[in-house]
Amino acid sequence: MGDMTDMRTVYGKALVELGEQNPNVVVLGADTTDSLKTADFGKKFPNRFFNVGIAEANLVSVAAGLAISGKTAFASTYAIFLPGRCVDQIRNAIAYPSPGDKKGLNVKLVVSHGGISVGADGGSHQQIEDIAIMRVIPNMTVLIPADTVAVSKLTWIMSQRYGPHYMRLTRSVSPIVHQDSQEFTIGKGITLREGTDCTLAACGLTVKMALDAADSLKQEGISCKVLDMFSVKPIDSELLEKSARETGCIVTCEEHNIMGGFGSAASEVISELYPVPIKRIGVNDRFGESARDAEIPLLLEKHGITSLNIAKAVKEIIGKKK
Template sequence: MKTILSTKKETMRDALSKTILRLSEEDENVYVLDGDLATSTKVDIVANENPEKFLQMGIAEQNMMSVASGLATTGLQPWAFTFAAFLSKRAIDQIQVQIAQPNLNVKMVGGYSGLLTGLTGKTHQSLEDIAIFRTLANMVVLAPADSTEVEKVMEFAHQYDGPVYIRLARDAYPVIFSDDYQFELGKAVTLKEGSDVTIISTGTQTSRSLEAAEKLESEGISVAVVHMPSIKPLDKEAIVKAAESTGAIVTAEEHSIIGGLGSAVAETLVEEKPVPMVRVGVRDRNAESGPNEAMLQKYEISSDYVAAAVKKVLKKK
């Protein structure tokens, strides 16, 4: 495991592509359902190389999830792929009633999550999906930080019997984990030790949190970074331990500040170990389309804003 942010970058989509093809070839029960976005999510590799396992469902996400539900009742393992915005909002009724309530073995992968969706427009952004999915009983909610963890999370989901939502991003991110990394459901991963404050991050914000921590170290601030790939179930023990060891918490996510990781961590702290806390996420506002760096700055989730949050919470200790 690396404590210094790697300069090597890979896309989550590339890792997804290779992994889903392998799973579809190794397991006769695995089928890919595509919401007409296969070239964007890169599951078109299955259409090209294992076409009998690829089901094109068109731009009809509600129907796609109903089909996934039906396939799961026959013992198959459907994997549904579309953008996070469409899974979490357009098809949520079908997911709740036909998948989550009966606790069916359906895997849902939401690509293009968060702010940075490649200039596809604000209708294709998803800042609410973690909040929505974590309220559903029986639902597992995962947000990997890099391409290595994508593969590990998908392998876990393949073995897990029940509904799983996996949140992925579009662009390339630094490789944080080595190939021998093992994902554990409901477990956080300490990427960096520190004594003054703990940043608890998930998904894409973990690499930005590491970047912020490295900047702060040069200023004499000792920052621990805890990555939370499993948002539901949540590693409450790791949160309490962080609160006890550093006495101050910053959460970081490329998601609305309402209902996501920050809310989940705050719920744990207020019940178990109240300490000063600052949340980094998109405030109560709608986003817009634009270049990545401009978006990170405008919506206050860049590594600079994570670092500023650390300094803010330290003043509350």
Template sequence: MIKKATREAYGEALAELGKLNKDIVVLDADLSGSTKTSVFKKEFPERHINVGIAEADLIGTAAGLATCGKTVFASTFAVFEAGRAYEQIRNTVAYPKLNVKIAPTHAGISVGEDGGSHQSIEDIALMRVIPGMIVLSPADAVETKKMVYAAAEYDGPVYIRMGRSGVPVLFDENYDFQIGVANTMKEGNDVTIAATGLMVAEALKAAEALKEEGISVRVINVGTIKPLDGETILKAAKETKFIVTAEEHSVIGGLGSAISEFLSEVYPTKVKKVGIYDKFGQSGTGAELLEKYELTAGKLISVIKENL
């Protein structure tokens, strides 16, 4: 299977967008080689600003440019952007509803060797709670590009969570992404896996393996964490026995929380969460860490079998 990092697709999408829209401006905090905003910088050096290792300035400058009619994409690593610049995101971008796209890379533990200090497992929770913030988490490179285009068209703050490692390409160019719409990738009537990010590929693997054992698994790619596609989630809750959520993020405040919160009010359903259980990451290869923290198809299979 072809693999490609979501950050690679992000850089390409920015460069394409820059040709279509002269008001696209891209900012980075001295990590353009890693975030791949360097691809845009090569094409449009006059519209790329490196603010240096100053994440609060990154967001403040982005907000200022947005007040001048620019559509701004601001990037660094997720742990620095969602964490260090949180107050600026809240007060200078979200509060006045400015047209800034907060687009970090290197989210989750698959960052690998950089270790727990650099592995953002809290960013979805932090961004979800900000009023009016759109929160997106692509499953592959194709969905990333579609999200970047959708974010550019949307007037207001958007958070796009991207990773470091190559992930399987699941979609083709005909895939239609819309903000707020979850994508049912596989039908099933025994159990539902609602997954986001790199866990979508693991969910599909688990579904294929369980099919051999006569267990029918529905797989939903929740590319938009907020606003949650309640209609698709409710349909799954009514048509399958329970829901398993899968995310490369803490189970506190992430996708699992969002789905649990929604269903508890409209249609109480058993929700089992596969994610990171109140721990920091550590150093190791991305593959080793995903195995250690049980973010795998194998874990999804065992959770489903235990609860059926």
């Protein structure tokens, strides 16, 4: 479980494999193809690779055009630019056009550098609004993988599914939390640990933090159920409701603003189906700031996104159970 791996490298590799199997797969970038490791696809399939330069709105529109002509288009750059600079094109060129009985166009938006763990790029480039932006757009699927096992499998699943998808990767290397045999189904969460006192529901980098928090709480006799909710939209309402009933309280965690993000999505579901106390952990409605690579854990700590803070939240919320 201690291995650290790089999501972008695994994504780049998955694209090359897809390209070999499916001649309809095309890949687009916006001057960040080396960083996103999509350049390898370009070396292998130069005719199916398009680097549009620093023009993110154009990246999305060109991807839409290729999708309309029957291609499966993967468009990638940093999260701060996509969705950051092109919500209009994502909404009106990809999600809105619905040919025949299809919903949206077949474009996969896969971004890197999500959240505040981008570090050195600073607050202006730390995307903490993308879950909120993307999940509110009709026809859009939103995925936040926890590790490279998830990235590899979800890239493949997205290629097999029709429609607009958004998947957010982290820049920093991330720990492996899943076995290679783990199956992923869009719209379903994964129960990593069973527990009875509280549910920890997380996505992305914070899944490992939730597991660590569950381990430390176990030492104190508190039993936590841990969920990897990589599919933020569609969200697994059934699993959330079941967890609420079984444990009576929920702590959510994400590397995103707590407003409108995964915690909000979970709260919406739980308040309608089976209301229990919920505590959302994430960025508390303020911007990030610069942090060197070695300082990223300190930046996460400053925003309360740590296993320690998850454990603290659990102890507080357990006291509020009915």
